[in-house]
Amino acid sequence: MANEVCRYDLHVHTYEGSACAHSSGADIADFYKSLGYAGIVVTDHFWAGNTRVDRNQPWEDWLAGFRKGYETAKRRGDEIGLDVFYGWEYSFYGTDYLTYGLDNDWAAEHPEMKSMDIVDYLNLVRGAGGYVIHAHPFMEAHYIPYIRLLPRHVDAVEVINAPKPQSVNDRALEYARGYDLTMTAGSDCHSTDAKHLAGIEVDRRLTSIQDLVSALRNREHRLFRIERE
Numbered sequence: 001m002a003n004e005v006c007r008y009d010l011h012v013h014t015y016e017g018s019a020c021a022h023s024s025g026a027d028i029a030d031f032y033k034s035l036g037y038a039g040i041v042v043t044d045h046f047w048a049g050n051t052r053v054d055r056n057q058p059w060e061d062w063l064a065g066f067r068k069g070y071e072t073a074k075r076r077g078d079e080i081g082l083d084v085f086y087g088w089e090y091s092f093y094g095t096d097y098l099t100y101g102l103d104n105d106w107a108a109e110h111p112e113m114k115s116m117d118i119v120d121y122l123n124l125v126r127g128a129g130g131y132v133i134h135a136h137p138f139m140e141a142h143y144i145p146y147i148r149l150l151p152r153h154v155d156a157v158e159v160i161n162a163p164k165p166q167s168v169n170d171r172a173l174e175y176a177r178g179y180d181l182t183m184t185a186g187s188d189c190h191s192t193d194a195k196h197l198a199g200i201e202v203d204r205r206l207t208s209i210q211d212l213v214s215a216l217r218n219r220e221h222r223l224f225r226i227e228r229e
């Protein structure tokens with residue numbers, strides 16, 4: 001089969017999972033299909049982040065509720081030919097880590113991940129085969145008391161977060177270069193009105209989140225941006 005260029009967004013939120021997102025998983029899937037993407041990773045804000053899911057329920061129920069945004073996106077994606085993969089965006093006092101390759105059955109066994117020291121969390125998920133991208137590491141905001149850099153404890157750095165200022169992305173690029181960390185790009189998309197988009201492209205269709213992780217580990221990918229009118 002001839003090589004095809006396939007585009008993926010690595011950082012996408014849904015209404016079902018993220019309190020700050022405005023579009024359902026199904027609408028998000030249609031949006032990315034219309035933009036010509038081959039797939040997305042749904043990375044809603046996890047327990048300690050801006051989750052939409054009520055924390056006053058048993059851990060496994062919370063996890064099931066959290067996964068709904070992914071599931072609605074995946075159902076629609078299956079109908080229209082968009083690959084939808086599962087991940088989450090783990091927050092530690094405003095420092096955010098996109099986490100791939102683990103699923104709810106694994107998380108169900110680890111309720112301690114709700115509130116862990118961040119080094120313990122990164123050791124736990126990476127020790128279990130998970131892949132971690134430090135999202136927008138140089139973002140500054142009132143809810144981010146410190147810029148935390150843990151170059152020995154992450155796999156990759158998001159050097160293009162499409163809506164963030166160029167200075168924030170430029171610092172991330174220097175950081176990734178300095179430590180020879182894999183570079184990624186994503187849109188941090190919160191709605192189908194998103195104007196600034198980004199992602200990775202590879203020369204084959206990825207078959208699973210594990211396949212996506214191996215493409216990142218092998219650095220098969222290139223980064224791209226899209227600016228919409």
Ligand SMILES: [Zn+2]
Nearest residue numbers: 018020021050
């Ligand atoms: Zn958000």
Ligand SMILES: [Zn+2]
Nearest residue numbers: 011013089188
């Ligand atoms: Zn995000």
